[in-house]
Amino acid sequence: MLNVDPVDRGEEGRWIVVADGDENAGSLLAGYLVHQRFRAYPTRRGTEALRIARAHPLGLAVVDVVLGDMAGRDLIRLLRGLVPELPVVMTSGDVRPEVEIEARPLGIVQYLHKPF
Numbered sequence: 482m483l484n485v486d487p488v489d490r491g492e493e494g495r496w497i498v499v500a501d502g503d504e505n506a507g508s509l510l511a512g513y514l515v516h517q518r519f520r521a522y523p524t525r526r527g528t529e530a531l532r533i534a535r536a537h538p539l540g541l542a543v544v545d546v547v548l549g550d551m552a553g554r555d556l557i558r559l560l561r562g563l564v565p566e567l568p569v570v571m572t573s574g575d576v577r578p579e580v581e582i583e584a585r586p587l588g589i590v591q592y593l594h595k596p597f
Contacts, residue, residue: 494519494520494540495520495537495538495539495540495541496520496521496522496533496537496538496539496540497511497514497519497520497521497522497539497540497541497542497543498521498522498524498530498533498534498539498541498542498543498560499511499514499521499522499523499524499543500524500525500526500527500529500530500542500543500544500545500548500553500556501523501524501525501543501544501545501548501572502525502545502546502547502548502549503525503545503574503595504523504525506545506572506595506596507523507524507525507545508523510523510543510597511523520537522537525548525549526548526549526550526551527548527549527550527551527553527555527556527559528550528551530542530544530548530556530560531556531559531560531563534560534563534564535563539560539564539567540568541567541568541569541570542556542557542560542567542568542569542570543569543570543571543572544556544557544560544569544570544571544572545571545572545573546571546572546573546575546580546584547573553571553573553584554583554584554587557569557571557587557589558587561588568590569587569588569589569590570589570590570591570592570593571584571587571589571591571592571593572592572593572594572595572597573592573593573594573595574594574595574596576594
């Protein structure tokens with residue numbers, strides 16, 4: 482189980498950044514997480530996800546394979562530069578096995594196929 486603090490733990494609660502190239506999918510997932518009392522922030526841009534990571538303690542990153550301004554793999558590497566132990570879930574609408582195989586060496590904790 483992932484160690485992500487819900488909102489009701491006060492200022493110590495960690496954030497979940499949802500970086501998804503599909504704005505609707507990212508907003509939907511972040512909205513679900515907020516409804517479950519987590520602090521979640523959706524963005525379709527990797528640069529925005531990095532800004533959030535610098536401004537707030539992250540407990541989890543959900544990263545799509547394709548973002549609006551960079552590849553999801555690149556964002557994961559940059560996030561890990563900021564938070565080395567950050568758990569990352571990677572998502573993709575691309576169901577080809579090789580896409581997941583390429584993501585596994587990044588140390589992701591889960592790979593989810595869309596729609597989820």
